[in-house]
Structures are given as structure tokens and as C-alpha cells.
Amino acid sequence: MDTKKLLLAVRLGETLHFGKAAEIENMAQSGLSAQIAKLESELGFRLFVRANRTVALTEAGEIFIKKARVILADMHNSIVECKALADNKRSVLRIGMFGDQAAEYTHPMFALFQRLNPDIRLVFIELQMTNQVQSLVGGLVDVVLMRIPTHDARLEYVELFKEPRVAVVPATHALASLGALTVADLLDKPFAIPAEGAPSDLISYWSLADVRNEPSKVAAMVKTIPEVISAVAYGGAFDTFPSSLTKAYNHPGIRYIPIDDASLSAMSLATLQGNRSPGVRALRYCAEQTFEVSFSQ
Structure with a gap:
């Protein structure tokens, strides 16, 4: 299949309207419909359900469109990078x-x-x-x-x-009012734990499991810093950060508190x-x- 069909499918997935998608892509609606039909034929499954002049994604279609967006974005980034190489050597x-x-x-x-x-x-x-x-x-x-x-x-x-570590604490928790904490203050707290794929030794280090000598209580599974911050602000999670990270991420729902006896990051x-x-x-x-x-x- 070619990338044009992927792009058209993504556009239709965004608009869920053949007319609007065709207008955005500057093509006839019949042409768009034909390209989507060809793509579904190549795939062997339906991406869209058409009924009573409405368009909806199938369950498989929702997953496919998400994957297609990633493929198209990766291709765009690769082209930009390679063009820069070609132009600038x-x-x-x-x-x-x-x-x-x-x-x-x-x-x-x-x-x-x-x-x-x-x-x-x-x-x-x-x-x-x-x-x-x-x-x-x-x-x-x-x-x-x-x-x-x-x-x-x-x-x-x-x-x-190396740099110091700080605790990331819900702003509503009693610990948030303290000027400093110790590792012991955090050992019984539930942590925002990196999702599967993160190195186990890093998970242990940031959640203080290396000090506790057993896995931490889990308040949330996360992949990014914004997910950590949201889990702390709204999900009752705790975490530890390197001190430099506190300057990049501010949020009214959390407090950063120094940990006096934590090992340096x-x-x-x-x-x-x-x-x-x-x-x-x-x-x-x-x-x-x-x-x-x-x-x-």
C-alpha cells in the first residue's frame, strides 16, 4: 500500500466525513471513497462503517488510524532529516x-x-x-x-x-507543608511506577524500592513526566525527581520537597x-x- 492511502485514511478518521476529508485533500469525494475502498481491500478488514450518511471507525479502524499517524509522522521526520543531510551535506x-x-x-x-x-x-x-x-x-x-x-x-x-533528589508530593498531603523529608518518610507511600519496558534498576531507584528492599506500592503506571505529575496531583501518587527537573515542570497540584538523606542522582x-x-x-x-x-x- 502507498502512503497516500494512509494519509487519506487518517484524514477521514479525523473528520469522519467524506466530503470534508476530500475537500481538505483537494480531491473528488468519489476518488476518496475509491481509495479508501482499495485500502480496505488490501488490508482485508473494514476501517470505516458507513450508514445513514454517517461515518464511524470500526474497532480495528481506530487502532489502524493511530498506527498510521505514527508511521506518517516517522516518515515525515525521516524525510526532513535526510533532506537536511542532502542539502547541507x-x-x-x-x-x-x-x-x-x-x-x-x-x-x-x-x-x-x-x-x-x-x-x-x-x-x-x-x-x-x-x-x-x-x-x-x-x-x-x-x-x-x-x-x-x-x-x-x-x-x-x-x-x-550528580545532583540532589527531591520528593514529588501531592499538594494536599500533610507532607507538602514540610521544608524537608527523609527517605523514611516516603517508604510506605504509593509511587508512580514506570510501565513495562523501563529498566528494573531505575524503577527500584526512583521509587526507593532499593532502600525498602521490596517493591513499592503502586499508585499509577506511567511513561512520561507529565503522566507522573498528573498521578501525583490527582491520583495520590508519590515519586522522586532529580532537582534540575523541578525547574522544567511546575504544577499547582504538586510540591517538590528536598530529601535530606537520599542518594544523589x-x-x-x-x-x-x-x-x-x-x-x-x-x-x-x-x-x-x-x-x-x-x-x-
């Missing part, structure tokens, strides 16, 4: 980050990289809690700004810096074992100059 270094690039620490490193490597374009890709390791192993990104501890033999981790530069591409080597050099770390070459 610049190589690309893809940096993965999970809502937490700790800009106050990492900006000097990336600014230095830009000054020293004008021929290499930095592309930043936002990841989720559940796909950081997978994105490196699968080749979606070249480098990930990844919190440690993690222990995956396929990756190399070099610690860049470490940020690493994670790559595949043995990756010594020019872009990775250049970023390693900038990390050395910025954070006074040492990389094996």
Missing part, C-alpha cells in the same frame, strides 16, 4: 532524552559541541521511560542522556554529574558498546571538557 548526531536533559548542566556541553563541530547537526529525540535502552539498541538514537544506575551489557555509561552519556563514530567521539570530547570526565577511546 552535514552528518547528524541523534541525542535521545527522556523529558530530562538537565539543561543547566548539559547546555554548556552541547553549546561547545556546536562551536567545535559545525559540520555535525544535533537532532534531539524525546524518549519515554520505557524505551531509552531500546532506542539505542534499535538504532533510533546514537546517544542517550540516561540516569543511572542501569546495567545493560550492550551499553556503555559514563557518569557526567547521576546523569550519564549512554552509547552502544564500542560506538566510536565521529559524532560520538566529538560529543565525548565536549563532555570531557565540560564535566572533567574521562572516556576510553
Whole structure:
């Protein structure tokens, strides 16, 4: 099947109206109807139900349209990236980050990289809690700004810096009025726990299960920082964050409170074992100059 049919299906899925979808795509309604019929024939199942001049998605159609949006977005991003390469003849270094690039620490490193490597374009890709390791192993990104501890033999981790942790507390909870907490104050609390796919050692670390020596109570399963914040604000969840993250996310339903005795959070530069591409080597050099770390070459 071609991408044009996918685009038309997505457009019809958005409008649920053949006339409106055809108008947006600047084509005849009969042509749109024919293309959708061909697509459904190729797929072997119905995407849309047409009855009494109304259009609705089938259950399979709803799932297909969601997947099609992702495919089209990925293709668009790939074309943009490849066009930039063709136009500028610049190589690309893809940096993965999970809502937490700790800009106050990492900006000097990336600014230095830009000054020293004008021929290499930095592309930043936002990841989720559940796909950081997978994105490196699968080749979606070249480098990930990844919190440690993690222990995956396929990756190399070099610690860049450490910073304090804070508790993320519902604004309505009694603990929210305190100026500081201890780890013991949080051990019996339910946590926002990363969904399946996140490294187990990171789950244990952020939910204090490594201190408790048993899994945390689960208030919510989450994949992103906004999901964590909503779970804390409205679902009674608790969590711990690195202190730099508090400057990027404010919400009236939560409070950030220092944890006096929590271990420091470490940020690493994670790559595949043995990756010594020019872009990775250049970023390693900038990390050395910025954070006074040492990389094996």
C-alpha cells in the first residue's frame, strides 16, 4: 500500500466525513471513497462503517488510524532529516532524552559541541521511560542522556554529574507543608511506577524500592513526566525527581520537597558498546571538557 492511502485514511478518521476529508485533500469525494475502498481491500478488514450518511471507525479502524499517524509522522521526520543531510551535506548526531536533559548542566556541553563541530547537526529525540535502552539498541538514537544506575551489557555509561533528589508530593498531603523529608518518610507511600519496558534498576531507584528492599506500592503506571505529575496531583501518587527537573515542570497540584538523606542522582552519556563514530567521539570530547570526565577511546 502507498502512503497516500494512509494519509487519506487518517484524514477521514479525523473528520469522519467524506466530503470534508476530500475537500481538505483537494480531491473528488468519489476518488476518496475509491481509495479508501482499495485500502480496505488490501488490508482485508473494514476501517470505516458507513450508514445513514454517517461515518464511524470500526474497532480495528481506530487502532489502524493511530498506527498510521505514527508511521506518517516517522516518515515525515525521516524525510526532513535526510533532506537536511542532502542539502547541507552535514552528518547528524541523534541525542535521545527522556523529558530530562538537565539543561543547566548539559547546555554548556552541547553549546561547545556546536562551536567545535559545525559540520555535525544535533537532532534531539524525546524518549519515554520505557524505551531509552531500546532506542539505542534499535538504532533510533546514537546517544542517550540516561540516569543511572542501569546495567545493560550492550551499553556503555559514563557518569557526567550528580545532583540532589527531591520528593514529588501531592499538594494536599500533610507532607507538602514540610521544608524537608527523609527517605523514611516516603517508604510506605504509593509511587508512580514506570510501565513495562523501563529498566528494573531505575524503577527500584526512583521509587526507593532499593532502600525498602521490596517493591513499592503502586499508585499509577506511567511513561512520561507529565503522566507522573498528573498521578501525583490527582491520583495520590508519590515519586522522586532529580532537582534540575523541578525547574522544567511546575504544577499547582504538586510540591517538590528536598530529601535530606537520599542518594544523589547521576546523569550519564549512554552509547552502544564500542560506538566510536565521529559524532560520538566529538560529543565525548565536549563532555570531557565540560564535566572533567574521562572516556576510553
